[in-house]
Amino acid sequence: MIKRRRRVKQTTALHERLIAFAHEAREKASSLPAGRERQDLLNKAGQADAAAHLDEWISSRGSRPPK
Numbered sequence: 001m002i003k004r005r006r007r008v009k010q011t012t013a014l015h016e017r018l019i020a021f022a023h024e025a026r027e028k029a030s031s032l033p034a035g036r037e038r039q040d041l042l043n044k045a046g047q048a049d050a051a052a053h054l055d056e057w058i059s060s061r062g063s064r065p066p067k
Contacts, residue, residue, distance in 0.1 A: 015059070018052035021045075 010017075022045040029041035 015052050015055045018048045018055065022048035022052070 025041045025045035025048065029038045029045070032038040032041070
């Protein structure tokens with residue numbers, strides 16, 4: 001039997017999803033007491049921000065080769 005991959009059409013851009021994830025992680029972290037779980041959420045939010053910035057930079061018009 002052949003396994004088929006689930007294909008999902010994303011409705012929002014990667015940049016927007018990463019920013020939303022970072023925002024939600026920071027909100028959740030603000031409600032937690034200081035500790036490992038809070039720090040892990042803040043680290044993930046920072047990584048999502050960095051990934052969003054990289055995605056924006058890669059997708060920018062300036063990074064295209066000249067034609």
